[in-house]
Amino acid sequence: EVQLLESGGGLVQPGGSLRLSCAASGFTFSNHVMNWVRQAPGKGLEWVSSISASGLHTYYADSVRGRFTISRDNSKNTLDLQMSSLGADDTATYFCAKDYRGTVPDAFDLWGQGTTVIVS
Amino acid sequence: QSALTQPPSASGSPGQSVTISCTGTSSDVGSYTSVSWYQQHPGKAPKLMIYDVGQRPSGVPDRFSGSKSGNTAYLTVSGLQGEDEADYYCSSYAGGYTLVFGGGTKLSVL
Numbered sequence: 001e002v003q004l005l006e007s008g009g010g011l012v013q014p015g016g017s018l019r020l021s022c023a024a025s026g027f028t029f030s031n032h033v034m035n036w037v038r039q040a041p042g043k044g045l046e047w048v049s050s051i052s053a054s055g056l057h058t059y060y061a062d063s064v065r066g067r068f069t070i071s072r073d074n075s076k077n078t079l080d081l082q083m084s085s086l087g088a089d090d091t092a093t094y095f096c097a098k099d100y101r102g103t104v105p106d107a108f109d110l111w112g113q114g115t116t117v118i119v120s
Numbered sequence: 121q122s123a124l125t126q127p128p129s130a131s132g133s134p135g136q137s138v139t140i141s142c143t144g145t146s147s148d149v150g151s152y153t154s155v156s157w158y159q160q161h162p163g164k165a166p167k168l169m170i171y172d173v174g175q176r177p178s179g180v181p182d183r184f185s186g187s188k189s190g191n192t193a194y195l196t197v198s199g200l201q202g203e204d205e206a207d208y209y210c211s212s213y214a215g216g217y218t219l220v221f222g223g224g225t226k227l228s229v230l
Contacts, residue, residue: 047221100177105218107168107172108156109168
């Protein structure tokens with residue numbers, strides 16, 4: 001089955017750290033740009049970070065650059081997001097999303113169910 | 121990385137058509153064809169409805185169409201159905217390997 005399954009969310013104190021993971025299955029993971037998108041409670045979608053298909057190139061929104069690190073393991077079909085120096089503004093549901101092409105963050109044709117991070 | 125501008129709400133009666141706008145700048149919507157639209161029902165993950173301004177993924181009804189003029193993109197939903205009631209978000213590639221979303225539009229089917 002083609003799917004993305006996030007894990008790792010939870011309650012963390014301000015200033016703390018958390019690592020999110022996303023397990024991919026059913027498609028050739030190593031061919032696609034992968035992304036993290038978040039949604040604060042009652043708010044819209046916010047692009048957080050992307051990583052190239054090879055994993056060599058990473059990109060971040062200004063709001064998280066320097067605090068979050070995206071990585072992937074193409075041998076295990078997993079995507080991670082290491083988050084540090086967390087603040088209340090980082091409280092959100094975090095979605096893992098697959099790009100339908102393998103170049104730039106573009107159109108996300110497969111989404112996970114999301115994992116919730118609460119900073120309090 | 122400023123969010124694209126969408127109207128907070130839109131509405132229409134069953135069978136009617138409704139168009140949602142998404143306004144960006146010459147640095148995002150105006151410069152790229154990588155404009156997408158997503159549908160999100162409450163408590164669910166977003167679903168890709170339109171990519172590359174006006175292309176539909178397999179399985180998306182042809183009632184959904186997209187277009188672009190200058191710095192503004194549009195999503196039109198024709199023949200409105202109750203199941204179309206949802207939040208809709210646009211997104212655009214913004215250069216420098218970054219992407220920006222719109223603030224979202226809540227579509228109500230009256």
